Amino acid sequence: MLPLLPVLLGFLFFGFLWWAFSPRGNKKNREPLPPSPPADPIIGHVRVVPAERPELTYVKWGKEHNTDILYLNFFGKSTIVLNSVQAAMELLDRRGAKYSDRPDFPFMKEQGWQRNLAFFSSGPSFRRHRKMFQNAFTTANCVPYREAQEMEARKVVGRILKTPQDWQSHLIMFGTTVILRIAYGITVGENDDPYVELAKKASFIISNAGQTGATMVDNFPFLRYLPKWLSILPSLKLAREYYPYVRALHDLPFAAVKTAMSHGVAETSFVKKMLEEMAENDENEKKDTEAQINTLTDADVNGAAGTIYVAGQDTSLATLSMFVLNMTEHPEVQRKGWEEIESVIGKERLPTFADRDKLPYVDCIMQEVFRRYPVVPLGVPHKSAEDGTYKGYFIPKGRSTMVANAYAMLRDENVYKDPGTFNPSRYLPIEKGGAGEPLPIGQFGFGRRICPGRHLATASVWMVMATMLATLEISRPKDINGNDIIPAPTFSTGIVSHPAPFLSVLKPRFENVAELLS
Numbered sequence: 289m290l291p292l293l294p295v296l297l298g299f300l301f302f303g304f305l306w307w308a309f310s311p312r313g314n315k316k317n318r319e320p321l322p323p324s325p326p327a328d329p330i331i332g333h334v335r336v337v338p339a340e341r342p343e344l345t346y347v348k349w350g351k352e353h354n355t356d357i358l359y360l361n362f363f364g365k366s367t368i369v370l371n372s373v374q375a376a377m378e379l380l381d382r383r384g385a386k387y388s389d390r391p392d393f394p395f396m397k398e399q400g401w402q403r404n405l406a407f408f409s410s411g412p413s414f415r416r417h418r419k420m421f422q423n424a425f426t427t428a429n430c431v432p433y434r435e436a437q438e439m440e441a442r443k444v445v446g447r448i449l450k451t452p453q454d455w456q457s458h459l460i461m462f463g464t465t466v467i468l469r470i471a472y473g474i475t476v477g478e479n480d481d482p483y484v485e486l487a488k489k490a491s492f493i494i495s496n497a498g499q500t501g502a503t504m505v506d507n508f509p510f511l512r513y514l515p516k517w518l519s520i521l522p523s524l525k526l527a528r529e530y531y532p533y534v535r536a537l538h539d540l541p542f543a544a545v546k547t548a549m550s551h552g553v554a555e556t557s558f559v560k561k562m563l564e565e566m567a568e569n570d571e572n573e574k575k576d577t578e579a580q581i582n583t584l585t586d587a588d589v590n591g592a593a594g595t596i597y598v599a600g601q602d603t604s605l606a607t608l609s610m611f612v613l614n615m616t617e618h619p620e621v622q623r624k625g626w627e628e629i630e631s632v633i634g635k636e637r638l639p640t641f642a643d644r645d646k647l648p649y650v651d652c653i654m655q656e657v658f659r660r661y662p663v664v665p666l667g668v669p670h671k672s673a674e675d676g677t678y679k680g681y682f683i684p685k686g687r688s689t690m691v692a693n694a695y696a697m698l699r700d701e702n703v704y705k706d707p708g709t710f711n712p713s714r715y716l717p718i719e720k721g722g723a724g725e726p727l728p729i730g731q732f733g734f735g736r737r738i739c740p741g742r743h744l745a746t747a748s749v750w751m752v753m754a755t756m757l758a759t760l761e762i763s764r765p766k767d768i769n770g771n772d773i774i775p776a777p778t779f780s781t782g783i784v785s786h787p788a789p790f791l792s793v794l795k796p797r798f799e800n801v802a803e804l805l806s
C-alpha cells in the first residue's frame with residue numbers, strides 16, 4: 289500500500305501548480321478569456337507553439353477560431369496575441385495608457401543593454417528616454433543625417449560593384465556604418481575597423497542568444513544570479529562572454545565623441561547634439577526638482593546611443609535584404625522602379641532626398657518591402673498594466689504580455705488583395721491604375737511604444753533602395769541549363785527576421801555607374 293502522507297502532499301503540490309498556472313477569466317463580470325487553442329496542464333501552450341515562425345501559427349489559429357485576439361499561456365504567464373490592425377489600434381494605441389508597459393527583459397540586461405529604451409518599464413527613465421528619442425528623430429530632426437545616409441548608400445553600391453558576390457556583407461556593413469555615423473558621427477573604414485569589429489560582436493550576441501523575452505533567463509530570472517563558474521546554460525555563458533564587447537560598444541565611441549567635442553572637431557551626431565543640449569540645460573535644472581528627474585545624464589546618452597545601434601542596425605539590414613529578395617523575385621517591378629528614376633532624374637546623377645516626392649512608385653516599392661515580409665513580425669511585447677476587455681473578452685493585468693502580430697496585419701486578406709503577392713501598385717490611387725489599398729501599418733509597432741526611429745529608418749532604407757535601383761540590375765542566377773534559379777525564401781525566427789541566404793546577381797545597370805558613385 290502507498291504511504292498516505294507523500295501521496296497527499298503530491299496531490300497538494302500538483303494541485304497548487306495547476307491552480308497557479310491555470311488561466312482564469314474575470315470571475316466577477318463573467319467575461320471569458322479570448323479564444324485559445326488546446327493547451328497542456330501547467331505548462332500551457334509551451335509545447336504547441338512552434339519554435340519556428342510562430343506568427344504563421346497565430347494566423348492559422350485566428351482563422352480557426354474566427355477571432356483577431358488569442359489567449360496563450362506559458363507556464364502561467366498570459367500572452368494576448370493581436371492579429372488585426374483594428375485590435376492593435378484599439379488596445380495599444382487608443383487605450384495606450386493601459387498597454388504600453390514592457391515585460392522585464394533580464395536576459396538583454398545580462399548582455400549589457402541596461403539603459404535601453406526598448407526594455408524600460410514605464411517610469412521616469414522610460415519617459416526621459418522616450419522624450420529624448422522622439423525629439424531627436426522627428427522628420428525635421430532627421431534632416432542633418434541625410435548627408436551621411438546618402439554617402440553611405442553610395443559607398444555600399446561602390447563596394448557591391450567591386451565584389452558583387454559579397455553583396456550581403458556589404459549590406460551588413462551599411463547597417464553598421466550608417467548607424468555609427470548617426471549615433472556618434474564616426475566614419476569607419478573598411479571591415480577590419482575596430483568599431484566595425486565591436487559592432488559585429490554586439491550583433492552576434494543579439495542574434496544568437498535566443499528569442500528576446502522568451503529565453504530561459506527571461507522565464508526564470510533567478511538564473512541571472514548564478515555565479516560565473518555556474519553558467520550552466522550555453523546562452524547565459526555566451527551572454528557573459530560578450531558582455532565586455534557590448535559595454536565597449538557603448539563606452540569607446542561615446543568617449544571618442546567627448547574627446548572630439550573638447551577639441552571642437554566632433555561631427556554631427558546624436559551624442560553630440562544630446563551632450564550640447566545637456567550643457568545648455570544644466571544650470572536651469574539644478575534649481576528645479578521636477579526638472580532634475582527629467583535631467584539627462586552621461587549614462588542616459590551613453591545608453592541611448594547604444595539603443596540606436598541595437599534597434600536600428602539589424603532592422604535596417606533585414607529590410608534591405610528583403611528588398612534584394614523581392615527584386616530578385618520580381619524583375620518587372622525593379623525595371624518599373626528604374627524607369628521611373630530614369631525618367632525623373634536621368635542617368636547623369638544619383639537620386640537624392642530632394643527627388644523622393646517625384647518618385648511615387650519607388651516609394652510604393654519600399655512600402656511593399658515593409659509589408660510583404662515584415663522584419664519584426666511579432667513586434668516587441670507590451671505589457672498590460674490594468675485589467676481590461678476587448679470584444680467582451682477579459683485581458684488580465686500585470687502578467688499579460690501583448691503581442692502585436694504584424695505579420696497577420698500586413699497579410700490581412702480583408703485589407704490587401706492577394707497579400708502574399710509583391711505588388712507595389714496596390715498603393716497607387718485607382719485613377720492612376722492602382723488598387724488604392726492602405727499603406728502598411730504595424731511594421732513599426734503601436735501607440736506609446738511605436739518605433740521612434742521610424743522616420744530615420746525609412747530615410748536610410750529609401751536612400752539605399754533608390755540608389756540601388758538607379759545603378760544596379762538585380763537578377764536571378766541561372767542553373768546549368770540556363771534556366772533562372774528562383775529563390776525559395778525561408779526566414780529566421782527571432783525578434784528580427786532575416787531571409788536565409790539566397791542567390792542573386794547584382795551588376796551595374798549601365799556603363800558609367802562607377803563614375804557616378806565616385
Ligand code: HEM
Pocket residue numbers: 405406407408418421425595596599600601603604607663664667668669670730731732733734735736737738739740741742744745746749
Ligand atoms: C526598418 C527599420 C526598423 C524597424 C522595422 C523597426 C521596428 C520597430 C518595432 C516593431 C518596435 C516595437 C514597437 C512597439 O513596441 O510597439 C521598435 C521599437 C524601437 N525602435 Fe525601431 N525599427 C526600425 C529602426 C529603428 C531605428 C533606426 C532606430 C533608432 C533610432 C529605432 C529605435 C527604436 C527604439 C528606441 C524602440 C523602442 C521604443 C520603446 O520601447 O518605447 N528603430 N522598432
